[in-house]
Amino acid sequence: MSNPENGSVLDRVRALAREVARFGAVGGLGVLVNLGVFNLIRHVTDLQVVRASVIATLVAITTNYLGFRYFAYRDRADRTGAGRTRELSLFVAFSAIGLVIENGILFTATYGFHWDGPLASNFFKFSGIAIATVFRFWSYRTWVFKALPAPAAASLVVEQRDSQTAPARTPETAAN
Numbered sequence: 001m002s003n004p005e006n007g008s009v010l011d012r013v014r015a016l017a018r019e020v021a022r023f024g025a026v027g028g029l030g031v032l033v034n035l036g037v038f039n040l041i042r043h044v045t046d047l048q049v050v051r052a053s054v055i056a057t058l059v060a061i062t063t064n065y066l067g068f069r070y071f072a073y074r075d076r077a078d079r080t081g082a083g084r085t086r087e088l089s090l091f092v093a094f095s096a097i098g099l100v101i102e103n104g105i106l107f108t109a110t111y112g113f114h115w116d117g118p119l120a121s122n123f124f125k126f127s128g129i130a131i132a133t134v135f136r137f138w139s140y141r142t143w144v145f146k147a148l149p150a151p152a153a154a155s156l157v158v159e160q161r162d163s164q165t166a167p168a169r170t171p172e173t174a175a176n
Contacts, residue, residue, distance in 0.1 A: 008136060019072070023137055026067030031129055034060035038125060042118070049110050049121050052101050063096045073145035087144055094139040102128035 026108065038056035041047055045056075065088075069077070109115045141147075142155035 019141065020137075022072035023068075023140075026064055026072045027133055027136075029067060030060040030064040031126075031140040033063045033123065034129060039122070042121070049116055050103055050107050053106050053125055054099065057099045057102055060175065061099070064095075068140065068145060073140075076145045076147055090144045091140070094136065097139070098136045102132040104128070105131065108113060113149055 033158065034056050036056075037059045038053055041052040041055060042049070045052070068091075069087075102125075106124045109120065115121075128163035
């Protein structure tokens, strides 16, 4: 299999399309969880709209992390403890920013414009999810689940480093 980073434009586009599809599958499940929990909380409790939305977003973030780590970006796993801690810390930080984007839109619609009926709440909740998703896709692929160097590229670096530190071969040592 060719390395998309070193391959043709078509290879890179195909790799990006696969990544977007996997991200979309996990994200689609996250949207269903998010909206489902949001509407469940709204119907069975007296919590305010934005509080219910924040709880639903936190449940979806947890679901999404598991999906991204073990499905969408499983090939980018850093197996070290420090790598996993860094990944989780960055995921939580960028997810928190996405939470603010998502729920900021709902907050503005609900308390700024008084659009707080069930249909309006779901519309603005979904709109916030859509806008935050663009940010999340960029941040997760750029910072959280960064592509690991290709094995061929990594071995080439080791070979180059070894050849630079190896003693020079003279015709006398080559014959031995």
